[in-house]
Amino acid sequence: MKVVIDPGHGGQDRSNHGPTGYVEADGVLDIGLRLRKLLEEAGYTIKMTRDSNETIGLYRRSEIANDWGGNLYLSLHTNAASTPNAKGIEIFHSKNGLYGDQYHDEAKRVAEIILELLIEATGLKNRGTKTRLMEKTTSSIYGRDYYAVIRRTRMPSLIIELGFHTNPKEEALLKTAEFRQKLAESIAAGVKKAYPVETPQEHSGGDTGEPEGKIFNEHQLKVMIEGQEKLIDGYIEEGIFYVPIRFLEQYGYKVRYDARQPAVVIDKA
Incomplete structure (x- = not known):
C-alpha cells in the first residue's frame, strides 16, 4: 500500500x-x-x-x-x-x-x-x-x-x-x-x-523450493498483465501472497468500491 x-x-x-x-x-x-x-x-x-x-x-x-x-x-x-x-x-x-x-x-x-x-x-x-x-x-x-x-x-x-x-x-x-x-x-x-496491512510472517526450515509466482523479495510478486511483466508490492501471510488491487488503475483498469453491494468492482477503463 x-x-x-x-x-x-x-x-x-x-x-x-x-x-x-x-x-x-x-x-x-x-x-x-x-x-x-x-x-x-x-x-x-x-x-x-x-x-x-x-x-x-x-x-x-x-x-x-x-x-x-x-x-x-x-x-x-x-x-x-x-x-x-x-x-x-x-x-x-x-x-x-x-x-x-x-x-x-x-x-x-x-x-x-x-x-x-x-x-x-x-x-x-x-x-x-x-x-x-x-x-x-x-x-x-x-x-x-x-x-x-x-x-x-x-x-x-x-x-x-x-x-x-x-x-x-x-x-x-x-x-x-x-x-x-x-x-x-x-x-x-x-x-x-x-487498508489493513499485516507484517509478513517469518518461515524457517522445511522449505526447499521457490513459491509459485517467483517472489523477488518478501514484499514483491511478479504479475503478468496482458503479457506485460510487473513487480507488485504486497505481503505474505501463511504462504499466500497478497497484493493490493489499486495498482490495476495504473494499467488501464477502473477500480472502485460499490458500497451498495458491498464489493470492489474492477472494470476496463
Whole structure:
C-alpha cells in the first residue's frame, strides 16, 4: 500500500499563521513527518511531497503523487477563518477530478473513517466530510473538483483540515507536540483501518523450493498483465501472497468500491 503524504504550503508559502505564532506550513510538516514514521513502522510505503521547508507548487504535488503511483493521497492542512470562533476538523475528498469520478466512493469511505478517529481522539467539532466543485460556468474545470491537488491526482485523495489555527484554543493545541502526535496517530489509525496491512510472517526450515509466482523479495510478486511483466508490492501471510488491487488503475483498469453491494468492482477503463 503506497500512501502519499502532502504537508501543505512551505518554503515561500508561509503566510498562514495563528494569532500567537503558529505557522501552518511548519505545523503540518511536523504532523506529516510523524505520520510517515507511524505508517512506515506499520508496513506501508510512504512518499512525501516535501519533508523540509521547501516550496512545492500545487501541480507539482499531484505530479509527484501520480508519477510515484500512489494508492492514497493525504494533503495535510490547518484551517483559517475571518472569525476566531470557527472551529473543528473537516475533510474534503475526491468527487469529480480530471480522471472522472472513479475515486469518489473510495475517497469518501476513507475520509469518513479518518475523520471519525480524529474526532474521537481530539474531541474537536466534527465539521464533516465534504466535496467542493468549481461552480463558475465559464471555467475550464467547471463541475470538476475545486482543489487542484484533489482534481489532478490519479488516486483517492483527501485534504484534511486539522483544526483552525485562527481559533485561539485550537491554535494553542496545534502548537504542542503532544497534540500533533495525536493527530498523526489518528490519521495513521484511519489508514490502517481502511487498508489493513499485516507484517509478513517469518518461515524457517522445511522449505526447499521457490513459491509459485517467483517472489523477488518478501514484499514483491511478479504479475503478468496482458503479457506485460510487473513487480507488485504486497505481503505474505501463511504462504499466500497478497497484493493490493489499486495498482490495476495504473494499467488501464477502473477500480472502485460499490458500497451498495458491498464489493470492489474492477472494470476496463
